[in-house]
Amino acid sequence: MDLEQKAIERIKTASEMSLEYYKQPLICTYSGGKDSDVLLELFKRSGVPFEVQHSHTTADAPQTVWHVRDNFKKLEEGGIKCSINYPRNPDGTRITMWNLIPKKLMPPTRLVRYCCKELKETAGMGRYVATGVRWDESTKRKHTRSEFEKIGASVKTKELFDDSVMLNNDNNSKRRITELCMQKHKMVVNPIVDWKEEDIWNYIDQENICVNKLYQCGYKRVGCIGCPMAGRKGKLKEFYDFPTFKLNYIKAFDRMLEVRKAKNLPTQWESGEEVFLWWIEDKNVAGQREFKVAENGQLMW
Incomplete structure (x- = not known):
């Protein structure tokens, strides 16, 4: 067969x-x-x-x-x-990538792809x-x-x-x-x-x-813009071709930092731009460190 x-x-x-x-x-x-x-x-x-x-x-x-x-x-x-x-959330409000990031208190990563579960599955x-x-x-x-x-x-x-x-x-x-x-x-x-x-x-x-x-x-895979599985080169190409999505992610990261600070959770970042540069694994970012997250949302370095 x-x-x-x-x-x-x-x-x-x-x-x-x-x-x-x-x-x-x-x-x-x-x-x-x-x-x-x-x-x-x-x-x-x-x-x-x-x-x-x-x-x-x-x-x-x-x-x-x-x-x-x-x-x-x-x-x-x-x-x-x-x-x-x-x-949608239980209260009927829409779930988007942009309100999901602040809610989850972290960017989506290869190991924690909460976006797939919430938006696709x-x-x-x-x-x-x-x-x-x-x-x-x-x-x-x-x-x-x-x-x-x-x-x-x-x-x-x-x-x-x-x-x-x-x-x-x-x-x-x-x-x-x-x-x-x-x-x-x-x-x-x-x-x-x-x-x-x-x-x-x-x-x-x-x-x-x-x-x-x-x-x-030139795309070998088609999915969400900024998907962690695209790798660094893939994400760089996506954000070059679709700059509006880059801005949307930075704004979402800004809101994420605001929520983290309101909850008294630690963070090494000062802005959504810094989160974005870390997120795409830019090796030129000074002081870049490995990022881990505990179940309670705590950052571990």
């Missing part, structure tokens, strides 16, 4: 379970990046009923916003339901969703992500299930137990989890899939 067929089989299996246990179609999550474009194409070819959902992070590049809008317009014209998720609760997550994107994902997943209240209660359990094993007891407790949880299928970077681009070229224009501007 080739990669395309295997991915479609995963989609079909998840779709059957979504319709049976959730009584609703499978959700195709769509970020506007190349992986989600491939995922969307596979959904179209699978023949299953589905909905498409995009999480509005407030930190996406204009090109990404336009790409999502263009695709949603075409999908809706074809009768496919599309929706944009706007994360809240969508689809109580539903069965599909994502474009791939093992090839990081070593950690090989151990923390699987073809099928049951999302619990915490990372410790998350369960992973591979193809041997979920595909064509109707009598498998582990699959049956998983199905019985589905309605209480958010279930996830990752159809292209085993695809490599070259597989993605080969499929895009082969099937002539239209992708985000940022890939034509």
Whole structure:
């Protein structure tokens, strides 16, 4: 079974379970990046009923916003339901990258990416969703992500299930137990989890899939502007191309410092500009130190 067929089989299996246990179609999550474009194409070819959902992070590049809008317009014209998720606090107020930073008392980092949890992973609760997550994107994902997943209240209660359990094993007891407790949880299928970077681009070229224009501007990855996973060079390019986002981050860091001072929490920074320079790992910043955060928000040096 080739990669395309295997991915479609995963989609079909998840779709059957979504319709049976959730009584609703499978959700195709769509970020506007190349992986989600491939995922969307596979959904179209699978023949299953589905909905498409995009999480509005407030930190996406204009090109990404336009790409999502263009695709949603075409999908809706074809009768496919599309929706944009706007994360909200319990009191109904909107969660944005810019008010999240002061609330968390620290910038998002590689080790503490609270932004993903708050801005991207809240969508689809109580539903069965599909994502474009791939093992090839990081070593950690090989151990923390699987073809099928049951999302619990915490990372410790998350369960992973591979193809041997979920595909064509109707009598498998582990699959049956998983199905019985589905309605209480958010279930996830990752159809292209085993695809490599070259597989993605080969499929895009082969099937002539239209992708985000940022890939034509030298970007290898498309995500939130300022994402810690982009690395120092990646962030420098992003902020050169999109200076408004740099200003937004600096303003958010200024507010973060104000909140820290109001809470009598220590800080080595005097301004949002200083935080920003530290955050992009500028080696020319005098006195730059390693930054750690305790659970109570205390800075440790």
